[in-house]
Amino acid sequence: MTGVLRPGHTQLRVLNLEESVKFYTEIFGLVETGRDVSGRVYFKCHDERDHNSFIIREADTAGMDFYGFKVLNAATLDKLETDLNEYGVPTERIPAGELLETGERVRFTAPTGHVFELYYDKTEVGDGLGYVNPEVIIQNRKGISPIRLDHWQIHGADLDGSRDLFIDVLGFSLVEKIVSTDGKLDLAVWLTCSTKAHDIAFVRDERNNTLHHMSFLLETWDHVLKAADLMSANRVPIDLGPVRHGITRGTTIYAFDPSGNRFETFCGGYSFYPDMKPYTWTEDEMGAAVFYHTRELNERFLTVVT
Amino acid sequence: MTGVLRPGHTQLRVLNLEESVKFYTEIFGLVETGRDVSGRVYFKCHDERDHNSFIIREADTAGMDFYGFKVLNAATLDKLETDLNEYGVPTERIPAGELLETGERVRFTAPTGHVFELYYDKTEVGDGLGYVNPEVIIQNRKGISPIRLDHWQIHGADLDGSRDLFIDVLGFSLVEKIVSTDGKLDLAVWLTCSTKAHDIAFVRDERNNTLHHMSFLLETWDHVLKAADLMSANRVPIDLGPVRHGITRGTTIYAFDPSGNRFETFCGGYSFYPDMKPYTWTEDEMGAAVFYHTRELNERFLTVVT
Amino acid sequence: MTGVLRPGHTQLRVLNLEESVKFYTEIFGLVETGRDVSGRVYFKCHDERDHNSFIIREADTAGMDFYGFKVLNAATLDKLETDLNEYGVPTERIPAGELLETGERVRFTAPTGHVFELYYDKTEVGDGLGYVNPEVIIQNRKGISPIRLDHWQIHGADLDGSRDLFIDVLGFSLVEKIVSTDGKLDLAVWLTCSTKAHDIAFVRDERNNTLHHMSFLLETWDHVLKAADLMSANRVPIDLGPVRHGITRGTTIYAFDPSGNRFETFCGGYSFYPDMKPYTWTEDEMGAAVFYHTRELNERFLTVVT
Amino acid sequence: MTGVLRPGHTQLRVLNLEESVKFYTEIFGLVETGRDVSGRVYFKCHDERDHNSFIIREADTAGMDFYGFKVLNAATLDKLETDLNEYGVPTERIPAGELLETGERVRFTAPTGHVFELYYDKTEVGDGLGYVNPEVIIQNRKGISPIRLDHWQIHGADLDGSRDLFIDVLGFSLVEKIVSTDGKLDLAVWLTCSTKAHDIAFVRDERNNTLHHMSFLLETWDHVLKAADLMSANRVPIDLGPVRHGITRGTTIYAFDPSGNRFETFCGGYSFYPDMKPYTWTEDEMGAAVFYHTRELNERFLTVVT
Missing domain, CATH: 3.10.180.10 (2,3-Dihydroxybiphenyl 1,2-Dioxygenase, domain 1)
Structure with missing residues (x-):
């Protein structure tokens, strides 16, 4: 109950970008929501409301670049950064906008070597059903289409x-x-x-x-x-x-x-x-x-x- | 994130106790876990771990006596009682043991007239699967058997x-x-x-x-x-x-x-x-x-x- | 075990043809397989193998024109026609091709007033999965998509x-x-x-x-x-x-x-x-x-x- | 459409009879319906209507003794026996009652060495739901409980x-x-x-x-x-x-x-x-x-x- 909400976004390395885009949209069933100047492609699940949760970039090796948790608000982000620092964990602030439609992120490396991020702000794009008298199902989902x-x-x-x-x-x-x-x-x-x-x-x-x-x-x-x-x-x-x-x-x-x-x-x-x-x-x-x-x-x- | 965990117990009035016990065990599929000196009968769902979540007592009219939320711990209970009082809501402490296997409860009446309770302590009896190398299913559940x-x-x-x-x-x-x-x-x-x-x-x-x-x-x-x-x-x-x-x-x-x-x-x-x-x-x-x-x-x- | 296999086709009257085509393809999830010179529209379920099972025509009143059963083969068709006639039920032969991709039909009216048809020949178009090393699922089905x-x-x-x-x-x-x-x-x-x-x-x-x-x-x-x-x-x-x-x-x-x-x-x-x-x-x-x-x-x- | 209905009974060899009875009733979820003088134990599935479909006997080796198909009626049985004989397959008549609640069986050995049986008569014991205004579910089924x-x-x-x-x-x-x-x-x-x-x-x-x-x-x-x-x-x-x-x-x-x-x-x-x-x-x-x-x-x- 310290204000970390959930896994919010993650950035994966893929060996062939367009083959992966095809896989993640047509077979895996994600929705492509954007591409940035560095060539990264952004996706969300049909039923997710934030702009993106899954980002891929082309690289020579597979694997995950970073693991992002969404936190409750700016105060929580600041508090957790302070707590990390006091615990002896250095942090880095990634400026808002470095990821599309995403606010400032606090980044740190865990003892197992993984890069984690905390952030609280990501543009809400909704699931397409609206907030007034919504339908309960999203029609025409493709592929595996996780939630x-x-x-x-x-x-x-x-x-x-x-x-x-x-x-x-x-x-x-x-x-x-x-x-x-x-x-x-x-x-x-x-x-x-x-x-x-x-x-x-x-x-x-x-x-x-x-x-x-x-x-x-x-x-x-x-x-x-x-x-x-x-x-x-x-x-x-x-x-x-x-x-x-x-x-x-x-x-x-x-x-x-x-x-x-x-x-x-x-x-x-x-x-x-x-x-x-x-x-x-x-x-x-x-x-x-x-x-x-x-x-x-x-x-x-x-x-x-x- | 104030420490209220979930609906934890509730006490229902029934018109015929034994007919209701039969209904709630054989058809509804709860587990009877005890009876107290006042004649109340206690139940839990097969997959719940606390001693009881559902209590019935015989009465002339149907309806619910009270609605209980489990909270995180004693400090949370005290804090919420203080908050209620400061908000202008009187509270009453029901002593531990008044409900079987249940600690002290803080009781108040909401503006809609319902009696609510907060408590943090109830004997854990488990779901029968243990905490070391558990099986994943409870065998021989009866009736509707909610979770x-x-x-x-x-x-x-x-x-x-x-x-x-x-x-x-x-x-x-x-x-x-x-x-x-x-x-x-x-x-x-x-x-x-x-x-x-x-x-x-x-x-x-x-x-x-x-x-x-x-x-x-x-x-x-x-x-x-x-x-x-x-x-x-x-x-x-x-x-x-x-x-x-x-x-x-x-x-x-x-x-x-x-x-x-x-x-x-x-x-x-x-x-x-x-x-x-x-x-x-x-x-x-x-x-x-x-x-x-x-x-x-x-x-x-x-x-x-x- | 007299050789009547199953309900094979049926012809429905609809009040507005194009609205109905839209309904039966996009929401109900059938596959349109053809239209004939009289304006009738033919459909099959995704997983059916014969050319059509459901035909609609525009009319002033709703309801079903006829109910068709597929039978095993020509001999069965002849035998059943003879049996019907001997039982006192007149029959009519509808020539092959009157329904798209469908052979000769034996038509009769049942005592409840319904028009039934028996036929044995309808072009097999398959379900798209083939007969050698088939996949087990048909991808990209739309709407309700019955079998x-x-x-x-x-x-x-x-x-x-x-x-x-x-x-x-x-x-x-x-x-x-x-x-x-x-x-x-x-x-x-x-x-x-x-x-x-x-x-x-x-x-x-x-x-x-x-x-x-x-x-x-x-x-x-x-x-x-x-x-x-x-x-x-x-x-x-x-x-x-x-x-x-x-x-x-x-x-x-x-x-x-x-x-x-x-x-x-x-x-x-x-x-x-x-x-x-x-x-x-x-x-x-x-x-x-x-x-x-x-x-x-x-x-x-x-x-x-x- | 020659009158063979379905796999109707089968007799399995087990290494330990009582262990197997326990397994087939409590875990597999069959209903024991009888034992005969030779020590064989008879079972049916909860939802089957004939007296038995599965018989076990204790033996030194595992495996199946015979495979039985139910046929439509006595005439079908006679006809199929004649057809088998004309095809060059010798048959044997096992008298009614040799299997509990089961009529005469025609037995033959297939080219792959398996012993098959045909029969048409087995006592109907029902599924316990009756034939007038039946319920649709059998309550209190145990274990895996196949149909x-x-x-x-x-x-x-x-x-x-x-x-x-x-x-x-x-x-x-x-x-x-x-x-x-x-x-x-x-x-x-x-x-x-x-x-x-x-x-x-x-x-x-x-x-x-x-x-x-x-x-x-x-x-x-x-x-x-x-x-x-x-x-x-x-x-x-x-x-x-x-x-x-x-x-x-x-x-x-x-x-x-x-x-x-x-x-x-x-x-x-x-x-x-x-x-x-x-x-x-x-x-x-x-x-x-x-x-x-x-x-x-x-x-x-x-x-x-x-």
Whole structure:
């Protein structure tokens, strides 16, 4: 309850811009909302109201440039920046307008090497249904068409550092964790700043500043099936799923974009409230924690990051 | 973000206790968790973790005795009591233990005549799955088996007073409203203290301190169908549904318990964040606001309260 | 098992052709497949393989011109024509090509006044997925997009005559019926020529040769919801639903096309096998038979036919 | 249309009878309907009307004893026996009562080594809902609770022989097939005697008289998820799924019973009509044919039979 609202935007590196634009609009089903002078392309989900939540830029390597959280207001932004600085984390102010239709951002690097941003201002463009007597469905959505950018799973060595930073400074809550066999190490943690079961997950991994997956929300288990069908019909390589998670109870499918970035489209999971005790998974049950049905991890899921 | 978590418990008057216990366990699918010396019977939903969320007592008239919100902790409880008093609302402390397994409660009456309670302490009994390597489903659930007590719609004359109290003192946000044809009056407001589309709704109605419905959450639209099927098979009188709401976008069914108390079992709806503009419905579109498919209200829905 | 396969085509009268074409393609989600010299417009469902299943023509009154069943082959067509004639039913041969891409049809009038057709030949155009290594989903379907023309409910005085004709000559089976309070009259019968719970239903009604509704199949209960949402968003007047039927166990929604013709879009229902005993509904339970949830019929459903 | 209705009963060998009874009632969700003097235990699905569809007996090896199809009536049984004999297939009459509540059976061995049975008489016990004003749902179903025994996939060397026997003598239709790279061999065929996409599948495999899986029908994709959840919660080893088939378009999950017999619980798939052209899959697309999402077969699915 420190004023961090949700994952708000994220910037992904892709190997071929136009192929990716085609993928993210026609198959993944996002709405292109703009391009900037540096060549970046901006998207939002059909049902998101802010101008953009997902930005891609062409690069030689895949991966995520930065991870942005929207916060409540200017005062919250200032307060969190001060708190970060007092905690020993240097911050940088990115001027308004550097991202299209987006206000000033406070940027910092977490101990796991990832670049995070906080911002409070982004132009509201709406979902097209209006605010007076709205319809309840957006017609003519294309492709997989997720509801919103939902969370990320990211990897780095100093999981403890990033975990503590998010809990102690940004006010996140620990919801679930996987602990090592000796009980001494958190191998992975799921953290929330809301009533979602997770807004971000950190996994202990020597490969700093890496992305395991970015995740987008679907409406129902039927949409998970439709997503899987669309992936196969369009030869999008599926990593695993449809399947249920033990962690969060969500139902999901993982696949790769044309640049090899893993994404998740999922739905469901319980609601978190701060009076909940966190769940603990032991290392030997990691399979069930991630893929509840088969209770087994696959090698690709464990090893591929960008 | 003032520390009110969610609707936590509520006490309903029923005309025949044992008939109601049978209804709420075998058909509605709650778990009986205790009875107290005054004869009250306590229930929780299968997936709730606190000892009780729903209490019934036998009485000559149907209706709701009180509406309880769980708050974050003792400090929050004290702060909110002070805030209420400063706002001019008298409060009463109900001692711990007056409700089974429940700590001290701060009670006050809202301008619409309803009795509310705030509390922070209730014994956690869990959902039976444990906190280490849990399963993701609770087996052998019976009947409709909702997930949780979710919200209430309640009626009274001074809607403005209750609305302002909840927004200004308890920190709720306005999510949707229906306004009168001349635009001068709020006829109904939907308020949230979380990211749910509503934790409570007030409707302007001369009949103070009345209950339109209490609402319980289901998992999916398939569960809404199953709920409707079970209602018919058990001759539970359905008011309306299955249907989609315009307001909140939820999908729902309304019916009556053996005492004539209306309940809702629903699922879905968007997530609220404080950067959302509220939706406004005009009086002439009230039908679509409530029952999006037929765009018409029925007389019974408009007139029956307890 | 006499070789009548299924409802194959039907020709509807509409009051405004272009408005109806727009409705049936953009909102209802059929594929226009042709127009003939008389101005008729032909459609198929996305997932149907024959050239057409639904034909509209402009006229001064709404209603159905004829009801066509596809049969197995030429020999079956000849045999059934002979059987009809021997039963005392005159038949007429409509030459191949009178309907686009459709072979010779055998036409007759049933005792309830409805014009039926049998045919075996219609050009296969496929569903676009091919017959070698097909994909499993058709992408970019629009609107409600049902799977197939499924059945009709039609009204007339001599229900007994039409019922016996379909059972004794065309080899249909009785699956369900509603009987009058005195048990002497069938008020409605559901008949099948396949393993569907119904391919046609007759209702006793003085208004001969009338259509209660034509019915199209959806895939799931989620699609029933989507259909209802699309109807409301496009101001298609809904008669009733989403709801479960007692009869057949299907889940459904009824609405009206721009000309006032009632249509049903539904899914589900049990499979019929000839070793099943038929179900009987008594007149006093007719409400539950049709609308299982509310167990009540509405006046409009009982009275409006075209 | 030769009068073979559907897979009606099947007898499975299990390694431990009581463990299997517990599995098939409490987890799989069948209803035990009787035991005979030889120790066999009989089951039906909740929604089946005949006395039994699934019989188990204790043995040293897993696998299927026989595969039974229900036919229309005594005349059909006699006719099919004659046709089999004329085709060169010897038959044996098993007397009525040898299986509980089951009439005389005609038994023969197919070229792939499997023992088949035809019968027309089995005591109807109903689904408990009655035939007058029935409810539409069976309450208090337990476990996975499939709707019916649906089909089998069985392996043997002389696929051509069994395929031709089923098509030429028993009147089945070819719906889908996988052909070898050179196009000369059917590697697998899916055959139907109804409007189901398959009532039986044969796969070319040197291991004669083996069972790949028996399959039971679920109602919806949500039930497939629930089945998968129940399997994991009860440590039923899952082979693969939830997943979509390319062949038949069904959605499914495969798992193993305590004796290592593979079963499938699935839903969906298109309806077959005899005017449909069969689908052909080429050997290189066998992955997508079976598991449409990942487009890959797993080794266990390819090799394990009982």
